Amino acid sequence: MGLVQGLSSAMTDEASTPETEVLSLLPTRLRAARRDKGLSLDAVAKLSGVSRSMVSQIERGESSPTIATLWNLTRALQVDFAGLLEGVDEPAGIEVLRNANVPLIANAGQGCSIRILSPPEEVGRHEVYDIRFQDSGILDSAPHKRGAREHLTVISGNVRIKAGDKVEMLGPGDTARYPVDQPHTISAEAGPAQVFLVVQDA
Amino acid sequence: MGLVQGLSSAMTDEASTPETEVLSLLPTRLRAARRDKGLSLDAVAKLSGVSRSMVSQIERGESSPTIATLWNLTRALQVDFAGLLEGVDEPAGIEVLRNANVPLIANAGQGCSIRILSPPEEVGRHEVYDIRFQDSGILDSAPHKRGAREHLTVISGNVRIKAGDKVEMLGPGDTARYPVDQPHTISAEAGPAQVFLVVQDA
């Protein structure tokens, strides 16, 4: 007995946040998803191939489903498998960051300043930067983790992108997307430039 | 016998994409994650509280773990539970979208044109737009799904953001972030304006 067992013994070195409880949210969320769609246990059973009884047990938290069965359930209920285990936080109102208060990284690269537009909480998943280059300014970066991509749009000026061994020239209004699990460099080519950079999954 | 069973019988009405196979990626990914960190089966066993044998079986795809045990594993390996089941595609080189070829939505809202900077594949997870308003231009949007957020930065001009019942005024260089699981409106306030908009998890 003990669906959400363990974790007690050997804990990793990070903060012991109460997020161990995330699993306990799953039953409620599944039931909610089903009721939202106005489906009966039997209906989702037929849709998902998981038996009525099992669906019932899972929804009541009396058993910890196999990922295979959970996957089938999410398909039938059309809920996002990923989001199902996410915590719930999300600031409520509009969060404003004034031009004057934007955090700045002045001495990264040469002749460029980076304005950080995304909140620290989002680091890793989703980072947004406004980067301004002086003439011939350069910013080169070490590889991020695999799967990471950058999405760059030129606001003004001309820039040169180098990702791995590929090179591209961009003018105002141009956009480039590229994987950054490799060394990459952004540089202003003739005169100053301003770019908007979104890093995902870094 | 069949770890990735079912799905054969009653299929939902959507396209039968081969994404049923996603589960088959999990073993490989887990093993990769462990090796990346230079850990032995025994090490993660002690860290996660899951037995060596089980970890081995899971990594070889010989058993479909319970979400509880999978969760414990992800904690020990410090991998994102969500991303673990995501598909894999990712174009390789630098993808360039020229200013002249940017897809345009001309008649959304009033007096505003939307330039779509992100690729269609990313829709839902991560969308990037360059929006230009004429004087008094307005764009209001219906609620997206819960958890979605917009990240807006003003390139030029002055804009007014309304999300739910909250309102904010932004000038050049200002950034706002807000939940969009509710009706929301962006409008140019005095003269034309240009904004950069990132929508996540729509």
Added chain:
DNA sequence: GGAAAATTTCCGTGATTTCGGAAATTTGCG
């Protein structure tokens, strides 16, 4: 090469999930 150490896989046992059908509960309607 060869032995020792470490790592991984195999195997028997016990606990848990999963299924199909029966009982219990809830819902709908005269």
Added chain:
DNA sequence: CGCAAATTTCCGAAATCACGGAAATTTTCC
């Protein structure tokens, strides 16, 4: 109220997961 239909929960039986220890494999070092 009371009965019928629908929905949900309960109950074995079979399948699978999960564990600990032994065997097999790989790695390390002399």
